[in-house]
Amino acid sequence: MEADNQNKEVIIEAKNLSVGFLVTKHGINNFKDFLLTMGIRKLFENKEVLNDFSLTIYKGECFGIMGRNGSGKSTFLRAISGIMKPNKGTLTVNGKVAPMMALGVGLEPELTGLENIKLLGTLMGLTQKEIKQSLQDIIAFSELSEYDINSQVKRYSQGMLARLAFSITVAKDPEILIVDEALTVGDLGFKQKCAQRIEEIRKNGSTIIYVSHHLEDIKSICKRACFIKDGKVLKVGSIEEISDLYELEMARKKN
Template sequence: MSNEIEAKETPIIEFKNVSKTYTLYKSSREQFSALFYHSKKLHKHKALNDVSFKIYKGESVGIVGNNGAGKSTLLKMITGVSFPDTGDIIVKGRVAALLELTAGFSNEMTGRENIYLKGYLLGLKDKEIKGNMEDRVVEFADLGEYIDQPVRTYSSGMKMRLGFAININIEPDILVVDEALSVGDASFKKKCKNKIKDLIKSGVTVLFVSHNKDNVEEVCTRAIYLKSGTVICDGKVEDVLKVYESKNKK
């Protein structure tokens, strides 16, 4: 937990007074018009509001909050998909994101070929993919002969298994997980959880978003509770979940 980390250590992730506002459009026509005409009537949504926190190497941090709390926006900023309007974000190391697990797949390429394609998109070289990583992905995904069949022949569950296997085996410094443990059957879910725990033990920093309290407690030692784009509570996972549950009792 962050308050137990020596001050001399440098955070691997740091948010400094980060804010992000989105414009919400009623229609595609209104969005197109906004390119040419400024309107004060457009609805603004503040996804993050002056958010600050530090996460250190090897921490496993749960991000909790109701829908619309700002969790996805926060993760998108860590992965470099979105950027703040104000404030600073520091992220150090290779990030593997278990968000859109099947993003970047080519349906006409085989599962094995897609391992290379996804690897290239993540910035890996041939020598980093060929051999150990490729073998680990194939073994973990456990797709049998389908690994050499076009991805268009896969079910959605098979695609997600392959996506999870690729992202979990690229040797990341930071692993971002957003409800990805809904992948596959009970046996595969357990396999995924065990792999995440092994990564945490090896020093990988994990950010875990889930609405499942038990999953958060099982994987994380610290949690950050977001509400309406603001950090309400940051501390030991059991303490934060108590606050989160108390705020959501009907």
């Protein structure tokens, strides 16, 4: 496996990465308390979520990330997207990142589906021309009817929201696609379609980072994966190894 990787192009490389959040030191989260407790100097302190985190992801692979809630998965994805800056260590990302967002995020409820495609497309960094070109594809992929696409998004069901959001994200083959437990909604047919589209994107040379707690989902899509525990990479290996480890860790917690 390791020998195999040496010929591949590195797309994401994290070396001894530390990424942290600010946490309130004395539980002061409003201005009133701040005024009342003048004299306490330091309001915030840094809490490292990722600590000494090293990971290499290669171009064109489908990489799974597993770990318990709060282990630092999302923080790592945010660091890749450039939303959070590392405090220590280096992170190289050689490509444009398209994140699959949590359900309904970025969609404006008062606007119609069509208007939201334009809005979210712009937020994702597509140009007006690209949006115009892929507009029909997006609508076709989402399978939303003419009537639905022209009605306000606040009248959509959860599944319809997921369809719309997913269709916009995968409209153009992104260089790096992040899928963060997004496929848990939507009917079976759409789920399969999503999986197919993800495979298609991978075949076109994109890299996919997949985060899920669904062992079956992750097994069917990814080949390589890592297990994150307490902000560190515990193990990198084939998907079988990692899912075994995941099950083991879950079982251990129960006892």
